[in-house]
Structure formats: structure tokens, C-alpha cells
Amino acid sequence: MNSKTIAYGILRALGIVVGVVILLWFLYKIQSILLYITFAAVISLMGRPLVLFLKKRLKFNNSLAVIFTLFITIGLFLSLFLLFVPIVTEQGQLIGEIDINEVGDDLDQLNQEISDYFNVKKLNFVELIKQTDLMEFFDLKAIPEAINTFLSGFGALLIGLFSVLFISFFLLKDSKLLEKSLMVFAKSEDETRFMRAFNKIKDLLSRYFVGLLLQILILFILYTILLLIFGVHNAIAVALIAAIFNLIPYVGPLFGGALVLILATTSNLGLDFQSIILPKLTYILIGYIAIQLIDNFLNQPLIFGNSVKSHPLEIFLAILIFGALFGIGGLIVAVPFYTAIKVIAKEFLSEYKIVKQLTKEL
Structure with a gap:
């Protein structure tokens, strides 16, 4: 050389x-x-x-x-x-009509009742606010x-x-526009397989996103019924927000549940904690967990398993891996990306045994 x-x-x-x-x-x-x-x-x-x-x-x-x-x-x-809009409007009205002394008394009463019920030391919110020095955030x-x-x-x-x-x-x-745009990256001898893979991905992801909408709709209806039963303010809007949080697998339901409990508490601020607030929060939490169990064991396996033709365990592992690699964004895009990878592997790597096993349902 x-x-x-x-x-x-x-x-x-x-x-x-x-x-x-x-x-x-x-x-x-x-x-x-x-x-x-x-x-x-x-x-x-x-x-x-x-x-x-x-x-x-x-x-x-x-x-x-x-x-x-x-x-x-x-x-x-x-x-x-x-x-x-109703949530934002209501919160704006509440802020405009707020009575600092009354709210302070309500918070102090709630703090005292929580401390007595759980037998813990009472927190001094005034001292906490002073320590945080909130005025630093109000820079004109x-x-x-x-x-x-x-x-x-x-x-x-x-x-x-x-x-x-x-x-x-x-x-x-x-419908061929995106396909034509991507075909420029394919070799001439691979165009047929590339088109077949692309059409399969498009079909599966179309079914997946429609299934995702169906999941959100079912959760929205169930959450709305639960919140209306217990008289949470703006139940429909809160239910929709909680349902949308489910777009983030595993982590989203936790945020949605926290939001529901916080708004349920603020809806009853000033009432007796032990006899009214705590039982209502307990029933709402039980109902929320029951709805999540229905979603995890009925909705998701039926909707997503059939739409992307993957075993629930495959989907679970894919979500964990993408979440570990890319964080919250990875959790959201895990199923579509995993589906695309499976289809591409079937078309171009079908000679491998592991690929045959994972893609036999496609």
C-alpha cells in the first residue's frame, strides 16, 4: 500500500x-x-x-x-x-377574591387537624415562607x-x-408523499422491501394512535364519573387533564393522581379534615387506583397489543428501556419506535432467529 x-x-x-x-x-x-x-x-x-x-x-x-x-x-x-378555561378562570377569581386572613386560618386549621390525626409535629408555614424568601421572585x-x-x-x-x-x-x-420523501434514502435493490416496511409501519402506527385516542376517551369517561360522584370542582376538565397524563406510561398516572387529589382537597378547603376531607380523598384514591388497574390489565393489552401486534411484556420492556435511555420523552415514543424497529428488522434481518421470534405476529 x-x-x-x-x-x-x-x-x-x-x-x-x-x-x-x-x-x-x-x-x-x-x-x-x-x-x-x-x-x-x-x-x-x-x-x-x-x-x-x-x-x-x-x-x-x-x-x-x-x-x-x-x-x-x-x-x-x-x-x-x-x-x-374554567379551571384557569376559577383560579383567577379565587385569587382576586382571596382573603389572606381567612386562608391563613383555613390552612392553620387544616395543618392542625392533619398533625393531630397523624400524630406528627405541626409545621409552621409562616416560618417556612420566611425561610424561602419568596420576595426574591417578585423582581419588577x-x-x-x-x-x-x-x-x-x-x-x-x-x-x-x-x-x-x-x-x-x-x-x-x-398518502405517498412521506413515502416518496423517504425513498431517496433506500438503495435501488431494497426499494421493494423498504416500501413494504414503510406501509406496514404506517398501518400499525395509525392503528396505535387511534387506540391511544380510545384509551384516553375511556379513561376520561371513568375519571369524570368518579369526580362527579365526589363533587370535585370542574370535574370534566380535571378528568381530561388526568386522562391526558396517561400518555406518559407509568409516570403519567402518578402525576394525574396527584393533581386529582390536590384539586379535590382545595375544593373542600375549610371543611373538617378527619370527618370530610380524608374520607373523600380516600374514596377518590381507591376509585382512581381501580380505574388504573382496569386500564393496565384490560385497556392497554387489548388496545395496544392488537394495534401494534406486540406482546404486553414486549411493550413493557420497550417502555422501560426507552425511558432509561431518553427519560420522559423516551416513555412517550417507546411503542411507536419499537414497532418501527420490529417491522424494519423483519424486512431486512429476517434470517436471524430472534427476529423471527419477535416478529412472527406481524
């Missing part, structure tokens, strides 16, 4: 490294655009069954079916936003900066919303 060959090899390797670095830098710079495309792809996968239904059953043309689907999607998100100089941050964030939200809807429209209108 002469010196020219060695120099060529070094330069080639260096060029590959530089190219990879530039590509990663470019992807980092356009990460917001990639996020828009990802959200649009999810919306298109969720809306795909509705578009097909409108075209085949109701004889809509393609563009009208897509527009109708997007209007329904916008309506759902708008409904979610409007359900949050930070108000203009906070307003500018809010306005820029609101503008970015509007741009992002328009971008997602615009991209979603074309992905729904032309």
Missing part, C-alpha cells in the same frame, strides 16, 4: 467525519422544523382512517375529506383548550422580559400550529 492510497484513505475518512458533523449540526439547527414534521405525521396517521372512511363510505373527494378531517382535529384541540425589572418572552413564545406557537396544519394537509392529501 503506497503513500497515495494511505493519504486518500485518511482524507476520505476525514471527509466522512466532517460530513457527519455538518449533517448533525444541520439537523440540530432545523430541530423545530423536524418537530413540526413529526407532529404532522402523527396527525396524518391518526386522521388517515377517517379520511379513508369519508372517501369510501360517504363518497367525499380526497381534498374535501382531508379538509373535513383537519377541521375535526382543530375542533378537538380547541375543545381541549376550552376545557382548561423582570416583568418586561417576561412579557417579551410570552409574546415571542405565543408567536412561535402560532407559526408552529400553522406549519403543522399545512404539512398535515399535504400528508393526508397524498
Whole structure:
């Protein structure tokens, strides 16, 4: 091997490294655009069954079916936003009408009752507040900066919303658009297998996201019934928020349960803790746990196991692994990514025994 060959090899390797670095830098710079495309792809996968239904059953043309689907999607998100309004409005009114002395007496009474019931030392909230030095957070100089941050964030939200809807429209209108865009990365001899894998992934993930919506709907109905029975304020909105928390596997239900218990407590602030608040919280907690058991042992295995054709143990392990690697975000994307990996492995690595065993149901 002469010196020219060695120099060529070094330069080639260096060029590959530089190219990879530039590509990663470019992807980092356009990460917001990639996020828009990802959200649009999810919306298109969720809306795909509705578009097909409108075209085949109701004889809509393609563009009208897509527009109708997007209007329904916008309506759902708008409904979610409007359900949050009562909570925000009520909390704003409570803050405006708050009586510091009365609230202090209520908190002190609640603190005393909790301390007596559990036989623990009473906490001095006044001293705790003094120690935290909350006045440091009320810096008037930070108000203009906070307003500018809010306005820029609101503008970015509007741009992002328009971008997602615009991209979603074309992905729904032309179901082959995303496929054609990804085909540029496939070798000519692998195009058939690539297309087969892509169509399988698209079908499975479409069913998965529809199943996810069904899970949230079932939980929302059950939570609403539970909270209405025990008279929690804004039961419908609180139930919806708790149901949405379930999008985060395992961790989400804990946050949702904590939110439900906190709002149930504030709804009864000033009442006797031992005879009213504690029994009500206990019954709500029992009901919440029962609903989670129904979801874990009935909803999820039936909905997700059938939609992505994976064993519940596979899904559980995939969620744990992705969560350990990528945190909360990994928990959310674990099932879709694992499903895509399985389909790709079946198409390109089917000669391995472990791949055959894991993908035999696909």
C-alpha cells in the first residue's frame, strides 16, 4: 500500500467525519422544523382512517375529506383548550377574591387537624415562607422580559400550529408523499422491501394512535364519573387533564393522581379534615387506583397489543428501556419506535432467529 492510497484513505475518512458533523449540526439547527414534521405525521396517521372512511363510505373527494378531517382535529384541540378555561378562570377569581386572613386560618386549621390525626409535629408555614424568601421572585425589572418572552413564545406557537396544519394537509392529501420523501434514502435493490416496511409501519402506527385516542376517551369517561360522584370542582376538565397524563406510561398516572387529589382537597378547603376531607380523598384514591388497574390489565393489552401486534411484556420492556435511555420523552415514543424497529428488522434481518421470534405476529 503506497503513500497515495494511505493519504486518500485518511482524507476520505476525514471527509466522512466532517460530513457527519455538518449533517448533525444541520439537523440540530432545523430541530423545530423536524418537530413540526413529526407532529404532522402523527396527525396524518391518526386522521388517515377517517379520511379513508369519508372517501369510501360517504363518497367525499380526497381534498374535501382531508379538509373535513383537519377541521375535526382543530375542533378537538380547541375543545381541549376550552376545557382548561374554567379551571384557569376559577383560579383567577379565587385569587382576586382571596382573603389572606381567612386562608391563613383555613390552612392553620387544616395543618392542625392533619398533625393531630397523624400524630406528627405541626409545621409552621409562616416560618417556612420566611425561610424561602419568596420576595426574591417578585423582581419588577423582570416583568418586561417576561412579557417579551410570552409574546415571542405565543408567536412561535402560532407559526408552529400553522406549519403543522399545512404539512398535515399535504400528508393526508397524498398518502405517498412521506413515502416518496423517504425513498431517496433506500438503495435501488431494497426499494421493494423498504416500501413494504414503510406501509406496514404506517398501518400499525395509525392503528396505535387511534387506540391511544380510545384509551384516553375511556379513561376520561371513568375519571369524570368518579369526580362527579365526589363533587370535585370542574370535574370534566380535571378528568381530561388526568386522562391526558396517561400518555406518559407509568409516570403519567402518578402525576394525574396527584393533581386529582390536590384539586379535590382545595375544593373542600375549610371543611373538617378527619370527618370530610380524608374520607373523600380516600374514596377518590381507591376509585382512581381501580380505574388504573382496569386500564393496565384490560385497556392497554387489548388496545395496544392488537394495534401494534406486540406482546404486553414486549411493550413493557420497550417502555422501560426507552425511558432509561431518553427519560420522559423516551416513555412517550417507546411503542411507536419499537414497532418501527420490529417491522424494519423483519424486512431486512429476517434470517436471524430472534427476529423471527419477535416478529412472527406481524
